[in-house]
Amino acid sequence: MTGLPCSVLLIAMGAVGVFGAVVVATGNQKEQSNPAGYAGLVFMLLLGALGVFLFIANWANRRTRVLVDATGLWVENGTLRNVIPWQGLAGVGLFWSKFGRSQKVYSLELFPTGPIDVDDPVLWTLVRDEEPLHPGLPRLRYRLPFPAPCRQEMVTAVQGYVPHLWLGESERAEGHVGRPDIKGHRQRTQGRTQ
Numbered sequence: 665m666t667g668l669p670c671s672v673l674l675i676a677m678g679a680v681g682v683f684g685a686v687v688v689a690t691g692n693q694k695e696q697s698n699p700a701g702y703a704g705l706v707f708m709l710l711l712g713a714l715g716v717f718l719f720i721a722n723w724a725n726r727r728t729r730v731l732v733d734a735t736g737l738w739v740e741n742g743t744l745r746n747v748i749p750w751q752g753l754a755g756v757g758l759f760w761s762k763f764g765r766s767q768k769v770y771s772l773e774l775f776p777t778g779p780i781d782v783d784d785p786v787l788w789t790l791v792r793d794e795e796p797l798h799p800g801l802p803r804l805r806y807r808l809p810f811p812a813p814c815r816q817e818m819v820t821a822v823q824g825y826v827p828h829l830w831l832g833e834s835e836r837a838e839g840h841v842g843r844p845d846i847k848g849h850r851q852r853t854q855g856r857t858q
Contacts, residue, residue, distance in 0.1 A: 739808070761839065771809045773797075
């Protein structure tokens, strides 16, 4: 809910930066420009670019919903829905990594006991292939990133339904969320990404 308004604000700041750059480029500024002014314009342009990137990402995920119940963790993308059932999991944990100086990025890690459909129409973007946390866990797992303010709510929901599967929290290297295997998915599905 906050991603879209924040990205629009950043885009507006970038627009002010573009306006300032045009004023400077055409020589219509009232006083002589200084290096701090140029640095401010560049910073505002960068914020605008960041706003565009965030807007695209937030807009693409605007219909995504995550629900937790006694059956499992449900993921809905606006048109399709699928579940990762608790009974098919060896464990569930929380990963986090630092983002900048004071922020953290969180993800829920769901380790299945059996095979994963890496091209499931709803869940394929959550699949990651990495070294397991413990020797008994699989390489392939589901990674559900979520915003920091939802941390306690997510942990409470999972522990409320499957406390016996809870593996705890683990700090990971910066950028741990990673990206899904888009190229591999396109190749396996003949370019029909969903």
